[in-house]
Amino acid sequence: MLIQENIQLSTLNSFGCKATASYFCTIKRKDEINEALSWCTHQEKPFLILGGGSNLLFTKDFDGLVIKMEIKGIQLLKETPSDVTISVGAGENWHLLVKYCVQKAWGGIENLSLIPGTVGAAPIQNIGAYGVEAKDTIQQITAFDTYTKQWVTLKNDTCQFSYRNSIFKREKNRYIISEVQFLLQKQPTLHTDYGAIREVLHQKQIKQASIEDISNAIIEIRREKLPDPAMLGNAGSFFKNPTVTLETFNLIKHDHPALVAFPISDSEYKIAAGWLIEQAGWKGKKQGSVGCYEKQALVIVNYDHATGMEIYNFSEAIIQSVNNKFGIQLEREVNII
Ligand SMILES: Cc1cc2nc3c(=O)[nH]c(=O)nc-3n(C[C@H](O)[C@H](O)[C@H](O)COP(=O)(O)OP(=O)(O)OC[C@H]3O[C@@H](n4cnc5c(N)ncnc54)[C@H](O)[C@@H]3O)c2cc1C
The missing domain is CATH 3.30.465.10 (Uridine Diphospho-n-acetylenolpyruvylglucosamine Reductase; domain 3)
Structure with missing residues (x-):
């Protein structure tokens, strides 16, 4: 197993943010995991497992061993x-x-x-x-x-x-x-109730959908709604949909009848974080090289060489603003490094 030094990670994370790994290796076999961890113990360095880098944000360099997972099969x-x-x-x-x-x-x-x-x-x-x-x-x-x-x-x-x-x-x-x-x-129950799946199947005049029809419909919907990280750096939904009590739900619903939420138990509701962010005025907003995607407010995008710290600060401003408006603390879905 080869351990390289000072590796640039900007092409290995979907935000495209610059960060240097002091040490870097790729793992193709299970036993190499033990080898990499022994190296970290000897060198007294932390490790970070890296997959496709599509759910993390590098806000700084990583002074340790980045272990890129490449076990196939x-x-x-x-x-x-x-x-x-x-x-x-x-x-x-x-x-x-x-x-x-x-x-x-x-x-x-x-x-x-x-x-x-x-x-x-x-x-x-x-x-x-x-x-x-x-x-x-x-x-x-x-x-x-x-x-x-x-x-x-x-x-x-x-x-x-x-x-x-x-x-x-x-x-x-x-x-x-x-x-x-x-x-x-082999004879699965197909899930067509969510989002625009039914609508797309209907447009295509598909009455008895196959697994492939569902997959194609979802690919079409996602391509329309979400930015392609190869074109515009992002990590998908930046925030989780928050869970609130029935009481909080009723209070917000009273002031905002168009609230997008659904019940998850008798006493709790999940609120669409995208709706909260949009109501707080962030959808499509740009600050420097960072922005809130115009088609989906849950997605933060890197328009042009933004640093991880700029993206983090932008997400912090969204959290503050949603909290000020609704008293709800958004939680990040993306892993901050
Ligand atoms: C355009 C876009 C759309 C997305 N849509 C969705 C969506 O619809 N639903 C959804 O849930 N997510 C979505 N995501 C987020 C992301 O794709 C997923 O979370 C995905 O599983 C991350 O995989 P990754 O290999 O890139 O993980 P990475 O970003 O590399 O790692 C994520 C975390 O997992 C850890 N990790 C990775 N591999 C391992 C391993 N083998 N063992 C232990 N720890 C590990 C890392 O250390 C890190 O903490 C989207 C992202 C983008 C860019």
């Missing part, structure tokens, strides 16, 4: 008349995995089409879109536990999956994921 472990179990290397590209499964007509992750990044990062924030989350198909995860220094298998119910959260995010830097096992269905 898709393995069919089991096939029955109704389902398949596959094991996928953490360094596989997420969208290519979705395409692979769609081609095989294995259902379950088609609604997560076109999400950038790697398979190993999918469980970290339990990626979700269009009514589906990664947790719905993840069976188990193989990871190196840096606390106990042992390889472990975490079954779905021990991963503490919830909205954009998991044990991997809560216990930051504890687990390094090498493989994810998925259970996919």
Whole structure:
């Protein structure tokens, strides 16, 4: 395993922000993880696992070892008349995995089409879109536990999956994921209720949608709504949708009847963070090289060589302003480094 020094990370994060890693290596095999961690222990340096860099913001250089995850491979472990179990290397590209499964007509992750990044990062924030989350198909995860220094298998119910959260995010830097096992269905229940999926299928006059139709519809909707990081630096949704009590929901609804929110229990509502940001006047707003995307207020974009710190400060201003207007503290979805 080669350890390089002073590596520029601007092409390795979807915001395109400049940051230097003091040390950098790529991991193609499981045993190289142990090797990289031993190096960090000897050198007394921290480590950072890097997938596709599409959910993090570098606000400074990283004085430690950046470990780029490149473990590949898709393995069919089991096939029955109704389902398949596959094991996928953490360094596989997420969208290519979705395409692979769609081609095989294995259902379950088609609604997560076109999400950038790697398979190993999918469980970290339990990626979700269009009514589906990664947790719905993840069976188990193989990871190196840096606390106990042992390889472990975490079954779905021990991963503490919830909205954009998991044990991997809560216990930051504890687990390094090498493989994810998925259970996919041959006759899946298709999720068409969310967003504009039905509308697109209707426009295309598709009455009996296949897995591929759903995937294509979602790709079309996402291309229309979200900026392509290759053209305009961004990390998707910058903030999480906040959860509020029924009382807070009623108070805001009273003053703003157009509030976009949905109930998640008898006493709690989830509010669309994009709506809050838009109401606070940020949608389409630009400050220097940073801006709030004009088609989706949840997305912060890097128009032209913005630094990570400029983007961070812009997000801080949004948080303050939403708090002043609604008394709601937005939480960042993006990992700040
Ligand atoms: C245009 C765009 C659209 C997006 N849309 C969505 C969406 O619809 N839904 C959604 O949920 N997200 C979305 N995202 C966010 C992002 O794509 C996902 O969070 C994705 O899973 C990040 O993968 P990554 O490999 O790029 O992770 P990175 O950004 O490289 O890493 C993210 C975090 O995971 C850790 N990590 C990465 N790999 C491992 C590993 N193998 N083991 C342990 N820790 C690891 C990193 O240290 C870091 O803390 C979007 C991003 C963009 C740019």
